[in-house]
Amino acid sequence: MLPAMSIVMHDLAGADPDLRFSPYCWRTRFALAHKGLPVETIPWRFTETEAIAFSGQGKVPVIRDGAEVVSDSWAIAEYLEDRYPSPTLFGGTGGRAHALFVNAWADAVLVGGIARFIVRDLFDVIDPKDRHYFRISREQRFGTTLEAVQEGREERLAAFRNQLMPVRLVLRRQKWLGGTAPSYADFIVAGTLMWPHCGSPFALLAGDDPIGTWFREVQALYGGLGLAAKCV
Amino acid sequence: MLPAMSIVMHDLAGADPDLRFSPYCWRTRFALAHKGLPVETIPWRFTETEAIAFSGQGKVPVIRDGAEVVSDSWAIAEYLEDRYPSPTLFGGTGGRAHALFVNAWADAVLVGGIARFIVRDLFDVIDPKDRHYFRISREQRFGTTLEAVQEGREERLAAFRNQLMPVRLVLRRQKWLGGTAPSYADFIVAGTLMWPHCGSPFALLAGDDPIGTWFREVQALYGGLGLAAKCV
Numbered sequence: 001m002l003p004a005m006s007i008v009m010h011d012l013a014g015a016d017p018d019l020r021f022s023p024y025c026w027r028t029r030f031a032l033a034h035k036g037l038p039v040e041t042i043p044w045r046f047t048e049t050e051a052i053a054f055s056g057q058g059k060v061p062v063i064r065d066g067a068e069v070v071s072d073s074w075a076i077a078e079y080l081e082d083r084y085p086s087p088t089l090f091g092g093t094g095g096r097a098h099a100l101f102v103n104a105w106a107d108a109v110l111v112g113g114i115a116r117f118i119v120r121d122l123f124d125v126i127d128p129k130d131r132h133y134f135r136i137s138r139e140q141r142f143g144t145t146l147e148a149v150q151e152g153r154e155e156r157l158a159a160f161r162n163q164l165m166p167v168r169l170v171l172r173r174q175k176w177l178g179g180t181a182p183s184y185a186d187f188i189v190a191g192t193l194m195w196p197h198c199g200s201p202f203a204l205l206a207g208d209d210p211i212g213t214w215f216r217e218v219q220a221l222y223g224g225l226g227l228a229a230k231c232v
Numbered sequence: 233m234l235p236a237m238s239i240v241m242h243d244l245a246g247a248d249p250d251l252r253f254s255p256y257c258w259r260t261r262f263a264l265a266h267k268g269l270p271v272e273t274i275p276w277r278f279t280e281t282e283a284i285a286f287s288g289q290g291k292v293p294v295i296r297d298g299a300e301v302v303s304d305s306w307a308i309a310e311y312l313e314d315r316y317p318s319p320t321l322f323g324g325t326g327g328r329a330h331a332l333f334v335n336a337w338a339d340a341v342l343v344g345g346i347a348r349f350i351v352r353d354l355f356d357v358i359d360p361k362d363r364h365y366f367r368i369s370r371e372q373r374f375g376t377t378l379e380a381v382q383e384g385r386e387e388r389l390a391a392f393r394n395q396l397m398p399v400r401l402v403l404r405r406q407k408w409l410g411g412t413a414p415s416y417a418d419f420i421v422a423g424t425l426m427w428p429h430c431g432s433p434f435a436l437l438a439g440d441d442p443i444g445t446w447f448r449e450v451q452a453l454y455g456g457l458g459l460a461a462k463c464v
Contacts, residue, residue: 091330094323097411098330104401105337169336179329 006038008064010052013043014125014199018230021122021199023111024073026191026226028061031077031184033222035084039063046130073191074103077184089184102177102185105166110192113160114204116142120150121200125232153202160204164211171214182221190218190226198231238270240296242284245275246357246431250462253354253431255343256305258423258458260293263309263416265454267316271295278362305423306335309416321416334409334417337398342424345392346436348374352382353432357464385434392436396443403446414453422450422458430463 009032012022020026020041032039044051044060055062055071062071063079070079081089081096090096119138123146126134135146142149167189170177177185193215196204205212219226241264244254252258252273264271276283276292287294287303294303295311302311313321313328322328351370355378358366367378374381399421402409409417425447428436437444451458 088326091326092324093411094320094327094415095325095330097323097406097409097415098327098334098417100402100405101337101398101409101417102330102333104398105333108397108401165340166333166336169340170332173332174329177329177333179325183326183329185330185333 005066006040007032009039009041010044010060010062011041012060013045013127015127016125016230017043019125019198019232020229021125021195022060023106023114023192023195024059025061026194027073027184027187028063028076028191029225030187030191030218030221031080031089032063033225034087034089034182034184034187035080036087037080037084045127047133074100077187081184089187091178091183095178095183099183099185099188102188106188106192109163110189111195113163114192114196116149116156117153117160117202117204118150118196118200120146121202121232125199157204161206161209164209167211167214168209171210176214182218186214186218190215194219194226194229198229201232237298238272239264241271241273242276242292242294243273244292245277245359247359248357248462249275251357251430251464252461253357253427254292255338255346255424255427256291257293258426259305259416259419260295260308260423261457262419262423262450262453263312263321264295265457266319266321266414266416266419267312268319269312269316277359279365306332309419313416321419323410323415327410327415331415331417331420334420338420338424341395342421343427345395346424346428348381348388349385349392349434349436350382350428350432352378353434353464357431389436393438393441396441399443399446400441403442408446414450418446418450422447426451426458426461430461433464 009028011020011025011029013020049058052058052060052062055069057071059071061073061076062069063076065083068079070076077089078096090099123131123134139145167177174180176182177189196202205215241260243252243257243261245252281290284290284292284294287301289303291303293305293308294301295308297315300311302308309321310328322331355363355366371377399409406412408414409421428434437447
């Protein structure tokens with residue numbers, strides 16, 4: 001079943017409205033594309049809380065599907081799977097339950113880990129009106145300046161790459177995190193990697209990392225949705 | 233369908249044959265119990281490679297199910313799911329594919345992490361005939377003595393506990409890693425935790441960690457299989 005009209009999605013953008021780099025919005029973009037659902041994205045900045053007040057909270061992604069409004073990338077994935085079951089995002093009830101572990105790992109390990117490599121770079125690409133909010137909120141979270149968070153990143157790279165070992169181990173045994181076909185697990189991890197890929201010039205993955213090969217294959221899906229993304 | 237006779241499983245044991253502490257054998261024990269399959273375990277020590285030579289490799293778990301011999305805990309889980317589909321271990325094809333990520337995370341993060349807290353304790357409980365092999369192989373792996381690996385563990389505990397965050401995040405949203413019912417994902421993580429639980433007196437989890445509550449619930453399944461386990 002297709003929706004009566006395009007799904008509308010508020011999507012984090014930089015000063016350049018075509019620069020989209022949110023790790024959570026990218027999970028949703030891939031999920032919508034997987035379902036074959038047309039989407040109209042609206043560029044949104046961190047401080048535009050009024051623009052999404054209709055969702056009852058202040059973060060993106062938010063989707064509006066006719067009368068339905070859903071926020072939070074995981075809740076959106078569950079909504080899409082229930083409302084438009086085919087093609088499946090999760091591969092059944094066990095697939096959904098276990099994908100939540102991948103989501104939790106990406107949130108706890110990937111997002112937190114990657115932020116320490118690119119948060120100062122992101123400051124350069126976000127909209128000028130977001131800069132005060134971004135610096136204050138992130139410096140409070142990390143307990144130091146954006147500049148200090150990112151400092152010495154080359155020396156920390158090996159340890160970070162080692163943390164991606166679970167992904168590498170899975171890809172030794174199957175083509176996608178979803179098995180023989182891409183699933184939401186692929187979109188969780190690849191969506192999160194779109195964040196440094198688009199928002200920072202820093203190369204997080206080694207050139208010979210098999211995760212890089214898989215990441216490009218996810219980007220190539222759905223007419224090259226990820227490959228076409230504007231990047232800094 | 234039930235097998236014609238009990239499945240026979242070679243299970244790592246300590247000097248005390250009733251002390252079973254392998255993180256991989258415990259994954260298999262829980263999987264067999266979940267399937268309701270009768271099992272006869274044979275205590276096995278690291279150096280008894282001839283006793284499992286019939287499996288074509290040198291590690292446990294190994295199961296013999298009539299004419300079928302399967303080694304490696306993941307391969308055994310897949311074998312059991314295919315041969316005895318109900319009750320399900322994975323919850324469908326997506327569940328199986330995504331459980332491989334949990335397995336990879338447990339192998340890369342949990343097993344490696346936990347070893348650094350208990351490897352010297354394990355030396356005390358393994359069979360005397362295994363000690364030379366155990367010390368040499370583990371000291372080669374870690375590049376230092378068993379004593380040095382375990383040193384300063386109290387100071388490293390907070391960082392280790394923080395690495396368990398993905399499990400905690402999932403358990404905030406669902407009762408089991410498998411969702412509304414336990415799945416092989418629960419057995420992977422709980423089976424791995426049986427290793428320090430049975431093999432070492434050191435308390436890895438904080439008393440108020442929700443993972444501890446869930447772990448006791450997994451142990452209580454199948455007539456209290458995990459609760460009845462002999463521990464040091």
